[in-house]
Amino acid sequence: MPEIVKGHSNVRLERRDFHGSIGETAFWREFKYQRGQEIYGEAEPADCVYEVISGAVRTFVLLRDGRRQIGAFHLPGDIFGIEIDDAHRFTAEAIVNTTVWITRRRSIFSEGMENISSTKDVLKLITRNLHHAESHLMLLGPQTALERVAAFLAEMDERLQSPTVLILPMIRRDIADYLGLTLETVSRTLSDLQRKGMLTLQGGRNHREIVLHSRSKLAQLALLRLTS
Amino acid sequence: MPEIVKGHSNVRLERRDFHGSIGETAFWREFKYQRGQEIYGEAEPADCVYEVISGAVRTFVLLRDGRRQIGAFHLPGDIFGIEIDDAHRFTAEAIVNTTVWITRRRSIFSEGMENISSTKDVLKLITRNLHHAESHLMLLGPQTALERVAAFLAEMDERLQSPTVLILPMIRRDIADYLGLTLETVSRTLSDLQRKGMLTLQGGRNHREIVLHSRSKLAQLALLRLTS
C-alpha cells in the first residue's frame, strides 16, 4: 500500500465499477504521484490494483548492470499492478505527474468473492496484459530499429485514439528501454522519419509532440505480421 | 479441431483432472502429430485446449519477410492453445513427433460452467503464460547473444528438471527464432561456451544433447536481474 503522499486527495470513491467491466463495486482511493516517483517496487507485496486516471506510468525491471527493460506504459484507463503471486514482478513509476485510483486487490480478487462474472472479468484484464506482452515480444524479436520505432509510434497513436498531435509523456530513454534500443538510436530514427516526411517533431525543448503525416506508411513499416 | 491424423489413437479419456488443478473433469482425446506438422494455425478458431504428453511444440508468428518469432516452446506437462478471443494468435507446430491430449475449450472455459474454482484455475494457467511472456520480454530486450543463449539453456535445464544430459528437441533455427538471433550466432555462442568449458555438445549429428558443467556459472551469465 502506498504511503500517504503529499498532495494526494485520499478520497473514498464508492460504488464505482471496476473499469466498467466488473459488476461488483469496489472502494477506490485517489492518489497522486509526482514525476519519477515510485508507485511500487519490484518484489513488494502486491496488495493493490491501480487504474491510471491521468498521466502515465512505466513498469520495468532493472538488470544488474543498470540496464532497464520497460515492460509496458500505462495510460489513462489502463489497469496495472495485477499479480497472481503475492509480489510485484516489476517496479512501477510515474512518468509524469499522475493520478491513479487504487483499490485493495482482495476487493476484486479475493477468496471470498464467489461471483463468477467478476473472476471472469479479472481474467479479461489479465488477458489484455498477456496480449500486450505477446505483441511486445514480437516487437523485440527480429525487428530493426526503424521497425521498432514505427511500431511504438503506431501503438501510442492508437492508444491515444489517433490525436492530431501525438503527445508522448515519456522521454527518449524510456522509449529506448521499451524497445530494447539506445536513446541515441531512437533519436536518430525519429530524425530519419522526420527527414522522410513521415512526421514532424515539435513541442519545444523536448520534441515530445509528434504530428504523424502518413499513418498508413508508418503502419507499413511497423506491420510485419502476415496479413491475417 | 484437428483432423484425424494417421496413427492417432482417438481414445476418449474420461474424468481426468485438467492438469491436476481443475476440479471439474473433462473429456480428452489423444492425438499424435509428426515432426513439423501444424497443430493449429494463426487466426484459426480457438476451439480446443492442448496438453503436451510427449514431444515438444513451438508456437510462433510469421512476419511478412519470412522471419519468425517463436513465442514459446511447450514441453510435456504444458498446456497451450488457451485463448480468450475466438481465434488463435499463434501457429502451433510439433517440433518432433508429439502426443497431445485435446479437449474442447468450452469444457473448461464455457459460459455454462458456473464453477468458480475452475475459472480461477484457468486464471492460473493464463497467468503462467503471462509470466513466461514477461520473462521472455526481459530476455529479448537489452541482452547480448551470450546472455540470451545462457538464459535459454538455463530455462530448458530447469524445465527438464536438470537432467544429466540436456536433450533439446529443437534445432538451432528454432532456438535462434526464440531468442531473436540468427542460427549462426546461436551455433557460435554454443561453441564459445563449449570452448570455455561450460558445456559439452554431443548427441551425434545434430549436437542436440548438451552436458552442462557449471550450472552456477551459466546462471550467472543468464541472471541479469538484480538479486531480489
Place this chain on the structure above:
DNA sequence: CGCGGAGTTGATGATCTTCAAACATGGTGG
C-alpha cells in the same frame, strides 16, 4: 544569465548478420 535536463548529431568500434563454404551423420537406394 547561467545552469541543467533532454535531445540531436557525429565518429568510432563492437556485435551481430549475411553470405558462403565445409563438415558430420543418419538415411536411402543402387
Place this chain on the structure above:
DNA sequence: CCACCATGTTTGAAGATCATCAACTCCGCG
C-alpha cells in the same frame, strides 16, 4: 554394403546495424 544425398551444424570472412563515447544544441527555469 557403400556411395550418395539431405539435413543440420559449424566455421570463416565481409559487411551492416546498432552501441558507445563525445560534443554540441536547445530551451525552460531558478
